Structure formats: structure tokens, C-alpha cells
Amino acid sequence: MILLSIVFIIMRVLPGNPVLLRFEKNADPALIASYTHQLGLDRPLYLQYFDYLWGLLHGNFGVSMAGDFAPVGPQILSRFPATLELTFYAFIVAVLVGVFLGAFGARRGGAPDESVKVFGILIYAFPVFFLGMILQLVFGIWVHLLPVTGRLSAGFQPTGLSINGVQYQTGIYTLDSLLSGNVVEFIDAVRHLILPCLALGLVISGVFVRMTRANMMETMRSDFVTAARARGLKERTVVYAYALRNAMLPIVTIMGLQFAILLSGAILTETEFSILGLGTYLIDRINFRDYTAVQGTVVFLALLISSVSLIVDILYAYLDPRVRL
Amino acid sequence: MKQNNSRQHTASLMGNLLSPLIGKGRGRALMFVGIGIALVITLMSVTAPFISPHDPTVIGLGPVNSPPSAKFPLGTDQYGRDLLSRTIWGGRFILLVAVAAVLICMAVGLPIGLVSAYTGGNLDRTVALVMDSIYAFPSLVLAIMIISVFGVSIINEALAIAVVYIPTYFRVVRSQVLAIKEMPYVDAAKSVGANGPSILLKYILPNVISSTVVVATVNFADSILTTAGLDFIGLGLPVTLPDWGIDLTYGRMSLPTGSWWTIFFSGLMILLAALGFSLISEGYAERTNPKLR
Numbered sequence: 001m002i003l004l005s006i007v008f009i010i011m012r013v014l015p016g017n018p019v020l021l022r023f024e025k026n027a028d029p030a031l032i033a034s035y036t037h038q039l040g041l042d043r044p045l046y047l048q049y050f051d052y053l054w055g056l057l058h059g060n061f062g063v064s065m066a067g068d069f070a071p072v073g074p075q076i077l078s079r080f081p082a083t084l085e086l087t088f089y090a091f092i093v094a095v096l097v098g099v100f101l102g103a104f105g106a107r108r109g110g111a112p113d114e115s116v117k118v119f120g121i122l123i124y125a126f127p128v129f130f131l132g133m134i135l136q137l138v139f140g141i142w143v144h145l146l147p148v149t150g151r152l153s154a155g156f157q158p159t160g161l162s163i164n165g166v167q168y169q170t171g172i173y174t175l176d177s178l179l180s181g182n183v184v185e186f187i188d189a190v191r192h193l194i195l196p197c198l199a200l201g202l203v204i205s206g207v208f209v210r211m212t213r214a215n216m217m218e219t220m221r222s223d224f225v226t227a228a229r230a231r232g233l234k235e236r237t238v239v240y241a242y243a244l245r246n247a248m249l250p251i252v253t254i255m256g257l258q259f260a261i262l263l264s265g266a267i268l269t270e271t272e273f274s275i276l277g278l279g280t281y282l283i284d285r286i287n288f289r290d291y292t293a294v295q296g297t298v299v300f301l302a303l304l305i306s307s308v309s310l311i312v313d314i315l316y317a318y319l320d321p322r323v324r325l
Numbered sequence: 326m327k328q329n330n331s332r333q334h335t336a337s338l339m340g341n342l343l344s345p346l347i348g349k350g351r352g353r354a355l356m357f358v359g360i361g362i363a364l365v366i367t368l369m370s371v372t373a374p375f376i377s378p379h380d381p382t383v384i385g386l387g388p389v390n391s392p393p394s395a396k397f398p399l400g401t402d403q404y405g406r407d408l409l410s411r412t413i414w415g416g417r418f419i420l421l422v423a424v425a426a427v428l429i430c431m432a433v434g435l436p437i438g439l440v441s442a443y444t445g446g447n448l449d450r451t452v453a454l455v456m457d458s459i460y461a462f463p464s465l466v467l468a469i470m471i472i473s474v475f476g477v478s479i480i481n482e483a484l485a486i487a488v489v490y491i492p493t494y495f496r497v498v499r500s501q502v503l504a505i506k507e508m509p510y511v512d513a514a515k516s517v518g519a520n521g522p523s524i525l526l527k528y529i530l531p532n533v534i535s536s537t538v539v540v541a542t543v544n545f546a547d548s549i550l551t552t553a554g555l556d557f558i559g560l561g562l563p564v565t566l567p568d569w570g571i572d573l574t575y576g577r578m579s580l581p582t583g584s585w586w587t588i589f590f591s592g593l594m595i596l597l598a599a600l601g602f603s604l605i606s607e608g609y610a611e612r613t614n615p616k617l618r
Contacts, residue, residue, distance in 0.1 A: 121355075121604060125599035130553075133573075133588050137583070141583050257461070264466065267465055268557060294470065298466060301466060302462065
């Protein structure tokens with residue numbers, strides 16, 4: 001809400017007129033005026049603000065200012081699945097790599113631990129698009145193994161689930177292709193996802209490596225771990241079944257914040273791999289000074305982040321019974 | 326007497342800042358490797374006009390997109406510019422942005438955090454709410470918005486990054502001050518009649534300063550990465566500047582032909598610069614935070 005207001009003020013009060021940007025310099029003033037009126041830009045600012053809020057409450061993100069007056073909401077929704085798919089799989093990569101390496105380092109100590117620590121710092125210092133470029137170069141250009149741009153090969157279009165002739169599409173290609181039972185399409189979608197998810201996931205994994213490592217070290221010193229060892233349990237069981245479960249708790253809480261970092265990274269990854277998601281949409285709309293579209297995207301992201309942090313809180317209560325008391 | 330007092334105060338501040346640099350113990354190797362990288366890169370950027378073999382902006386100096394050779398040790402880009410010279414020059418602006426951003430953040434985030442936490446009450450709650458809502462938002466999106474509105478320039482770049490990172494300083498400083506202000510020694514200072522500002526400056530600030538250094542070095546590394554990211558989507562530094570981020574962005578165009586050198590060296594420099602400052606922060610944190618020892 002606060003952020004929404006800040007966004008509104010930044011986008012509207014400051015110079016730069018979307019209507020003028022659309023027309024040539026010597027356009028008919030009457031035409032410009034009619035456009036301005038149609039967009040409601042000639043109304044007082046506070047009225048514009050309340051109009052916008054009222055619209056949002058009804059799920060209306062406003063119409064595009066870039067000329068065609070297309071509603072922004074559906075556009076955002078059509079771009080969202082690509083971003084969701086990318087961030088979801090990248091997140092899985094990040095958690096798997098991060099938690100495994102972190103736990104491994106904390107368990108072994110010594111040289112393996114130091115290398116895990118250095119890996120955590122190094123990978124976090126990687127610009128995600130640089131890593132993306134290296135992956136593209138190696139796997140896409142030197143070794144022709146994987147596709148380097150887009151979400152699907154030409155000619156593919158997952159149809160989704162069809163029940164009684166009605167199509168239900170999610171826009172998430174890996175899901176849609178499975179629902180329609182098209183394995184070839186599914187494999188194609190996965191192949192397109194591997195490199196971007198690897199790039200984004202590895203960079204984000206740096207944080208998880210560090211968190212897991214630090215938490216594991218603390219947990220490994222706690223009494224219940226000693227007790228488990230004293231009972232003669234296998235070291236592997238103690239580490240991965242006992243200690244890791246407890247060390248995961250603080251990691252779950254930072255997942256919510258990681259989501260924001262993930263979204264930042266997704267913008268760059270989408271640009272690098274030419275994926276038509278929210279990130280590329282945002283950059284595209286900014287170049288048109290399409291206020292409503294930019295604002296809508298930002299609001300959408302804010303809502304998304306709020307819901308993710310809600311989910312994380314619920315998840316935390318589930319994992320840690322103490323919270324429920 | 327008063328002057329003497331303030332000198333002592335400055336000395337103790339500096340002592341708190343520098344003491345982690347001295348002596349053995351954990352984190353030393355990390356910190357010194359980081360300082361080494363940072364020094365080399367800074368030195369290279371400062372002395373660029375003297376050590377670079379060619380003018381980094383001359384177009385058509387060599388063949389277009391030629392691989393590393395004896396004449397052009399790092400190759401040339403798609404305009405035939407010398408990549409070695411561009412790599413040497415490329416840190417000047419990106420580092421300048423980072424320095425400016427960190428200074429702005431410190432100048433704004435530190436005082437707001439100190440005063441807000443010390444005053445407490447509704448003021449603190451309101452400021453914390455605003456800061457948290459900025460903090461929870463994807464930093465790059467926010468920076469993109471600010472740049473897109475104010476336009477592309479070095480100053481705007483620094484401002485955008487500063488706005489994004491001020492909440493981090495605020496949060497770290499605030500949480501520490503909230504704990505420190507309940508300490509007995511602060512009460513003792515109050516009981517002998519010290520006023521608010523002097524308590525903040527003399528008794529609280531010295532204890533907050535070392536964690537501010539940790540935040541500032543991380544912030545420096547992040548600024549470099551964010552600037553490179555903004556360069557990458559065309560909202561970064563002006564494209565006419567020799568800059569790692571811009572070289573990386575445009576070098577990418579030649580990627581399909583397999584010319585790795587157009588992206589590799591600029592990308593590597595960004596990575597090294599960010600790595601150097603991350604290492605400093607990691608090492609410094611390990612040495613000052615008793616929990617990590």
C-alpha cells in the first residue's frame with residue numbers, strides 16, 4: 001500500500017508525458033487533448049489516485065497508456081506464468097544446491113568446508129546474466145546441447161487440459177504439455193528451462209549455502225545431536241534427518257526475502273534468455289512510458305511478495321510446532 | 326579540553342573501525358584476499374589513463390571482433406576497440422557509482438536508524454514500516470523505476486542504488502541501537518546528565534560502526550552488481566562510457582559467433598570487483614561478530 005503510493009507519485013508527478021511521447025512533435029493539439037482526456041490525465045492528481053485505488057479493489061489494473069488502451073491486467077496475467085515457471089524451478093535448484101552443499105560443508109569441516117564457503121561467496125558475486133552468457137556459450141554455442149533462447153521451439157504450443165472440448169491452460173508450459181499428454185512438448189519446454197534456471201538458481205543458491213552452513217554448525221553443537229549420536233545412530237542419519245531438519249527452520253523464514261532477490265534476478269535472466277515474462281514486460285513498458293502497465297506490474301509484484309511471505313509464515317508454523325502454541 | 330575530548334572520541338571510533346584489521350584469527354585470510362583484490366582494481370581504475378595501451382573509445386583501432394592476439398592481448402570488440410584498454414578503463418564509472426551510492430546510504434541510513442531507534446514510539450514505527458516495505462521489494466525493480474523516471478546518468482544511478490539500500494543500513498543500525506540503548510552503561514551516562522545527541526554519538530555510535538562497515542562493503546559489492554544489471558537492461562550508465570557493464574551487454578551481441586572474449590573479461594572484472602568487497606565484508610564480519618567465531 002505504501003509502496004503503491006510511492007510508485008504512483010514517482011510515476012505521475014515527475015516529468016515525461018506518455019501522450020506526447022506517442023505523437024510526433026507537430027501533432028494536432030486537439031488530438032493530444034482528447035487522448036489526455038480519455039486516459040483521465042487531465043483530472044486532478046488526487047482524483048486519479050483514488051480512481052486507481054478503487055479500480056484495484058475491483059481487480060482492475062487500468063488501461064495501457066501506450067496508445068491502444070488495452071487493459072493491463074490480462075497482459076500481466078499472460079506474462080506471469082513464464083516468470084512463475086522460471087522462478088519456481090530456479091528456486092528448486094537454489095534450495096537443492098544450497099542446502100546440500102551447506103550441510104555437506106558443515107558436516108565435513110576442514111578443506112571441503114572452506115571450499116563450500118568460498119563457493120557461497122563466489123557464486124553470490126556472479127552477475128546472473130554473466131553466468132547465463134557463459135552457460136549459453138558453452139552449452140548452446142560450443143556444444144550444441146541445449147536451446148539458449150525462448151521457452152519453446154518453433155511450432156510448439158501446449159494446449160493444456162481439454163475437458164469436453166473446453167481448454168484449460170495455465171500458461172506454464174511444463175504443466176500444460178503434461179496435461180495435454182504431449183511428452184515431446186514437455187521435454188522441449190524442460191530443455192528450454194534448464195539453462196536459465198541453472199543460471200538463476202546457482203546465483204541464488206549462494207545465500208542458501210551460507211545460511212545452511214551457519215545454521216548447521218550451530219545445530220550440530222546442540223544437545224539433541226549429541227544425544228542422537230550417543231544412542232549410536234548413524235552419522236548420516238544424525239546429520240540429515242535430525243540436525244538438518246532443525247537447521248532448515250531459519251532458512252524457511254529467509255525464503256520469503258529470497259523471493260524478492262529471485263524476482264530481481266528473474267528480470268535479468270528473462271532478458272538474457274529472451275523469455276517473455278513479467279521482467280521483460282516491465283522493461284518493455286518502461287520504454288513506452290506506459291505508466292499504468294508499469295504501475296500494474298509493480299503492484300502485482302507487491303501483492304505476489306505479500307502472499308509469498310504469508311505462505312512462508314504458514315509453512316513456518318507447520319514446521320515449527322512452537323509457533324503454534 | 327573539549328577539543329581533546331572530541332579527538333579522543335574520534336580515536337576510539339577509528340579504533341573500533343580498524344581493530345578487526347589487526348591481529349590473527351578467523352577470517353583474516355578472506356579479508357586480506359578481498360582487500361588485495363579491491364586495492365588492485367581501484368589502483369587500476371585510478372591509473373587507467375597512464376597504464377592503458379590505447380584510447381578505450383577509439384573505433385576501428387583493430388579488426389572487428391578479433392580474438393586475443395599479441396597486438397590486442399584481450400582481443401577487440403564489435404567496433405574494433407581495444408578490449409584491454411576498455412577493461413582497464415571500465416571500472417572507473419561503475420566504482421564511482423558504488424562509492425557515491427555507499428556514501429549516500431551511510432549519510433542517510435545511519436542517522437535515520439540511530440535517531441529512529443533511539444527516539445522510539447510512533448516515529449520509529451512509521452519509519453520502520455516505510456523502510457520495511459522498500460526492503461521487501463525487489464531491489465532491481467525499484468532501481469529500474471527510479472532510473473526510468475529521472476533518466477540515465479551517473480548521479481541518478483547512484484541515487485537509485487542508494488534508495489534501494491538505505492533500508493538495509495536502517496535495519497541493521499536500528500536493531501543494534503534498540504539492544505544497546507537498554508544497556509546499563511547507557512543508563513549510567515543518562516544518570517550523569519548526558520543528553521540525547523551525546524549519548525548517540527559517544528556511547529551508541531561506536532558500537533554500531535563495525536556492523537555498518539560490514540553492511541557498507543556488502544552494499545558496495547551489490548552496487549557493482551546492480552549497476553551492471555541496470556547497464557544490461559539499458560538503464561545503466563550512458564552507453565558511450567567505457568564500462569564493464571556496458572561492454573558485457575554489447576559484447577553479448579557477438580556471442581552467437583562464439584567470440585567469448587567480448588564478454589569474458591568485462592564479466593570477470595565485475596565478478597572480481599564484487600567478490601573482493603564481499604570477501605572483505607565476510608572476513609570483517611567473522612572477526613567482529615562473536616557468534617561466528
